[in-house]
Amino acid sequence: MTQIFGHRGAAGTCPENTMVSFKAAFEAGADGIELDVQMSSDGQIVVIHDEKLDRTTNLKGFVKDFSYRELSKADASYKFADYAGHAPIPLLEEVLQWAASIPHFLVNIELKNGIIDYEGIEEKVIKIIRNFQMEKAAILSSFNHYSLAKCRELSEEIELxxxxxxxxxxxxxxAAKLKAGALHPHVYAVNRDIIVSAQARGISVRPFTVNNEAIMKELYEQNCSGFFTDYPEKARVLIPAT
Structure with missing residues (x-):
């Protein structure tokens, strides 16, 4: 079964990386969501993609320079004016508390530590996952592969x-060297041979970010493990639930 992950929730139609967006992805029939985490100045794990607040919120500056109390007051409605005042930056804890109540719902947590080295972010994120007993429902991903190796040292059970x-x-x-169970390539860095070869060896393949309907259909026909999309509602229509 090809699984649909809402990229930053339902980022094509809602403010990305907000509870509004995550709930919209679930309501659209996504099998899971993808989100990004960084760390506030007081060590809280916050859900936001960019290192700087400028693009998606009404604040300016680096996430790392604000306390969570300050970040919690930001308006993260981005370009979706209808959600102004109703789309704050969530804590990872808030998202997992919600997701943990949904049977079989997956959460891909991307550690955004490729540019800024958030010391201890791996330990903090894994602790939160364990607090909500989501070891089997969470996936940890990162472009920082040193960080993935550290995650594996800290946890044998959480998928990478x-x-x-x-x-x-x-x-x-x-992937096998990193003891990772999945590959998350850019959609243009993957092809049928990679999908077949990896999945035959027990490695899931989930390309990002797939918004083109023709490519969605191709991945479904190739029995690709899953993919990340800004439009989970579009993907669900093309890929019927099983």
Whole structure:
């Protein structure tokens, strides 16, 4: 079964990485959501994609320079004016508390520590996952593969997804070295041979970010493990629930 992950929730129609967006993805029939985490100045794990607040909120500056109390007052409605005042930056705890109540719902947590080294972010995120007993429902991904290796040292049970954007030779072998159960390539860095070869070796393949309907259909026909999309409602229509 090809699983649909709402990329930053339902980011095509709602403010990305907000509870509004995550709930919309679930209501659209997504099998799970993808979100991004960074750390506030007081060590809280907050859900936001960019290192800086400028693009998606009414604040300016780096996430790392604000306390969560300050971040919680930000308006993260982004370009969706209808949600102004109703789309704050959530804590990872808030998202997992909600997701934990939904049977079989998956949460892909991307550690955004490729540019800023958030010391201890792996330990904090894994602790939160364990607090909500979501070890089997969570996936940890990152472009920082040193961070993924650290996550594996800290946890044997949580699945890891290797994020990459360009051609990687025999990526299933690389995933195996990291003890990762999944590859998360850019959609243009993957093809049928990679999907077949990886999945035959027990490595899931979930490309990002798939918004083109023709590509969605191709991935479904190839029995690809899953994909990330800004439009889970569109994907669900094309890929019927099983």
């Amino acid at each position: 997804g290797v994020l990459y954007s360009e051609g990687l030779y025999k990526p299933w072998e690389y």
